[in-house]
Amino acid sequence: AWRAIGTRRVFLPGPSGAGAAVAAEAAGAAGADLVETVAAEIAAAVRTHGGRLDRTGPAGPADLVLALAAAGPGDGVAGWDDLRTEVAGTLGAEGFAITRRAATLVCADAPAGLLHGLFHVLRAGDAAFGAPFGVRRHRPAMRRRMVDHWDNVDVHPVMGQVERGYAGGSLFWTAGAFTADPARIRAYARLLAACGVNAVAVNNVNVHPTEARLLTDRIGEVAAIAGWMRPYGIRVHLSVSFAAPRTVGALHTADPCDPAVRAWWAAAARDVYAAIPDFGGFVVKADSEGQPGPFGYGRDHADGANMLADALAPHGGVVHWRAFVYNHHQDWRDRGTDRAKAAHQHFAPLDGRFRDTVIVQVKHGPVDFQTREPVSPVIAAMPGTRLAVEVQATQEYTGQQRHVCYLGTPWSETLGFGWAGGQTVASVAAAGGGLVAVANTGADAFWTGHPLAQANLYAYGRLAWDPALDPCAVLDEWITLTFGAAAGPDAEPRRTLHAIMDDSWRGYERYTAPLGVGFMVRPGHHYGPDVDGYEYTGWGTYHFADRDGVGVDRTRATGTGFTGQYPQPWSRIYESPDECPDELLLFFHHVPYGHVLRSGTTVIQHIYDSHFAGVEQVERMRERWRALPPGGLLSAALHARVSERLDEQVRSAREWRDQINAYFFRKSGVPDADRRALDG
Ligand code: GCW
Numbered sequence: 001a002w003r004a005i006g007t008r009r010v011f012l013p014g015p016s017g018a019g020a021a022v023a024a025e026a027a028g029a030a031g032a033d034l035v036e037t038v039a040a041e042i043a044a045a046v047r048t049h050g051g052r053l054d055r056t057g058p059a060g061p062a063d064l065v066l067a068l069a070a071a072g073p074g075d076g077v078a079g080w081d082d083l084r085t086e087v088a089g090t091l092g093a094e095g096f097a098i099t100r101r102a103a104t105l106v107c108a109d110a111p112a113g114l115l116h117g118l119f120h121v122l123r124a125g126d127a128a129f130g131a132p133f134g135v136r137r138h139r140p141a142m143r144r145r146m147v148d149h150w151d152n153v154d155v156h157p158v159m160g161q162v163e164r165g166y167a168g169g170s171l172f173w174t175a176g177a178f179t180a181d182p183a184r185i186r187a188y189a190r191l192l193a194a195c196g197v198n199a200v201a202v203n204n205v206n207v208h209p210t211e212a213r214l215l216t217d218r219i220g221e222v223a224a225i226a227g228w229m230r231p232y233g234i235r236v237h238l239s240v241s242f243a244a245p246r247t248v249g250a251l252h253t254a255d256p257c258d259p260a261v262r263a264w265w266a267a268a269a270r271d272v273y274a275a276i277p278d279f280g281g282f283v284v285k286a287d288s289e290g291q292p293g294p295f296g297y298g299r300d301h302a303d304g305a306n307m308l309a310d311a312l313a314p315h316g317g318v319v320h321w322r323a324f325v326y327n328h329h330q331d332w333r334d335r336g337t338d339r340a341k342a343a344h345q346h347f348a349p350l351d352g353r354f355r356d357t358v359i360v361q362v363k364h365g366p367v368d369f370q371t372r373e374p375v376s377p378v379i380a381a382m383p384g385t386r387l388a389v390e391v392q393a394t395q396e397y398t399g400q401q402r403h404v405c406y407l408g409t410p411w412s413e414t415l416g417f418g419w420a421g422g423q424t425v426a427s428v429a430a431a432g433g434g435l436v437a438v439a440n441t442g443a444d445a446f447w448t449g450h451p452l453a454q455a456n457l458y459a460y461g462r463l464a465w466d467p468a469l470d471p472c473a474v475l476d477e478w479i480t481l482t483f484g485a486a487a488g489p490d491a492e493p494r495r496t497l498h499a500i501m502d503d504s505w506r507g508y509e510r511y512t513a514p515l516g517v518g519f520m521v522r523p524g525h526h527y528g529p530d531v532d533g534y535e536y537t538g539w540g541t542y543h544f545a546d547r548d549g550v551g552v553d554r555t556r557a558t559g560t561g562f563t564g565q566y567p568q569p570w571s572r573i574y575e576s577p578d579e580c581p582d583e584l585l586l587f588f589h590h591v592p593y594g595h596v597l598r599s600g601t602t603v604i605q606h607i608y609d610s611h612f613a614g615v616e617q618v619e620r621m622r623e624r625w626r627a628l629p630p631g632g633l634l635s636a637a638l639h640a641r642v643s644e645r646l647d648e649q650v651r652s653a654r655e656w657r658d659q660i661n662a663y664f665f666r667k668s669g670v671p672d673a674d675r676r677a678l679d680g
Pocket residue numbers: 150163164205206285289324368369396
């Protein structure tokens with residue numbers, strides 16, 4: 001049967017150097033691309049490591065066999081028929097099964113499964129070729145694992161080429177021109193696929209006039225990117241402007257209920273699919289921070305999202321509609337309005353009204369990607385809607401890729417967050433629209449500016465594939481893949497990287513905004529401390545520090561009532577200053593400086609202690625890194641880049657410590673119990 005559909009066979013050397021691998025060509029064009037990719041990966045491995053690649057048949061003992069269940073390598077491979085019989089039809093579009101017999105056998109129902117199976121083997125290294133093991137099935141928890149670029153086509157006068165981009169220029173555009181290098185985009189797609197990513201939105205959710213034309217006369221640029229990414233199983237999505245019928249088209253309105261508007265979008269979608277047959281869909285930021293949306297026409301967000309879904313549905317596309325909707329012209333004097341409540345207020349009442357090809361994309365926290373936030377209550381409030389959870393790999397609020405901050409840790413905590421009824425963030429995202437990350441990549445030689453920030457991209461992809469993974473184990477995988485498998489469990493640079501990175505998110509939290517209060521950053525660029533920078537503005541991000549205390553009262557009893565948006569037990573726990581977890585205390589409560597935390601220390605002493613401890617941690621990180629000699633895959637250039645960034649992290653952490661400590665000492669007048677200098 002496999003001969004009849006044109007099976008090609010690929011041989012790969014295993015550790016013995018004698019091995020063979022088989023990849024079966026799929027009947028469909030897209031699938032064939034992916035099989036070619038697997039074959040090319042194996043061919044490259046053979047060129048580097050030796051061994052044999054033969055796509056005409058397993059003519060001897062094999063170390064590795066990769067094949068589609070429907071095609072198979074034929075009779076020559078021991079155990080194959082048992083494997084295929086057991087797993088065929090159960091693996092889905094991207095899953096695979098692996099077992100070790102005389103050879104390592106990888107079986108998939110569809111070509112993307114072969115690719116993910118190959119990356120799995122590479123991750124496992126020698127372990128995939130050791131003692132025999134039984135059949136293990138791997139299927140992604142999240143069907144769509146999307147990276148959202150905030151790249152602009154033009155250089156935006158304030159935000160630059162990439163909004164909140166800390167990794168150099170855009171991989172796609174430079175100052176208005178399409179400058180994507182096919183080889184580099186292919187390499188990027190390979191990197192993403194190796195992390196488990198299968199979708200990319202190419203442009204910023206803030207869609208400016210030039211970028212709006214990517215939907216129409218510049219669609220060829222998106223099609224080119226799609227063509228370079230397709231062989232790695234990645235589908236391309238596009239951020240669009242809700243006002244496009246008016247601004248790009250010739251209509252006088254963008255009212256989602258107007259038949260001419262609906263027809264305009266249907267035609268636009270048809271043209272997009274003519275250029276990109278496997279186009280993923282639209283990403284939309286509407287009625288948010290100045291972007292146009294359905295509110296302008298007296299319509300709600302279900303009207304807006306459904307209209308776009310109807311345009312895409314005939315072609316198989318989806319709409320990612322962001323729930324990041326709030327009033328950014330709030331009166332700071334008005335204590336009744338609470339930005340944290342906004343997404344729930346706008347979206348929870350619409351539950352059940354969205355088409356099933358609409359994915360409501362919710363930021364993981366209720367405010368805006370702060371270092372520490374509670375989980376967004378929207379995630380538990382819309383059981384009749386497909387939700388995606390959005391995290392920010394680009395480190396806008398976590399050190400801007402100048403600071404080491406390994407985000408696998410908080411993302412894993414968020415995904416594991418559960419509530420009454422047995423649901424978790426991971427289960428909601430898995431049943432709905434998956435996990436989305438704002439990209440942290442760019443034209444930088446290390447992809448991510450800070451070389452160690454690559455681990456965040458990797459952790460994102462791995463946790464989207466399997467949210468139950470231990471983030472430290474994921475980090476360990478990344479270290480092995482990046483710096484070489486030769487290093488044993490205690491060998492360098494592994495030990496040093498764990499010492500620097502494992503606890504780096506908590507370290508960042510220690511020296512920045514305390515106890516979940518958030519947003520003590522410089523307005524505009526958001527780097528470095530400015531305690532009152534946003535305090536008297538319209539942005540809705542306040543800490544309310546005065547001489548007596550600090551924090552936002554979001555209780556039902558005396559505050560904004562935000563705690564009431566949570567299901568049990570969290571509604572009760574967050575309401576109580578005694579039960580609320582310390583790290584979120586100031587997010588939910590305004591307390592006196594002398595309030596005693598569950599840890600036993602007072603709020604004011606905690607602020608001082610954590611800021612001293614955070615800086616000491618960063619100073620130790622730098623010492624450890626300096627003691628690590630460059631060598632092997634740890635190139636001199638990489639070593640130097642990390643060293644330079646750690647110098648800046650130490651400088652910045654000290655600045656944070658000194659401003660936060662001086663600020664709260666001046667407000668409270670409470671000296672440090674340990675008599676350290678707080679204010680010069
Ligand atoms: O955190 C804020 C950023 C904006 C961003 C916005 C969003 C793309 O400061 O730069 O705009 O979030 O997520 O839409």
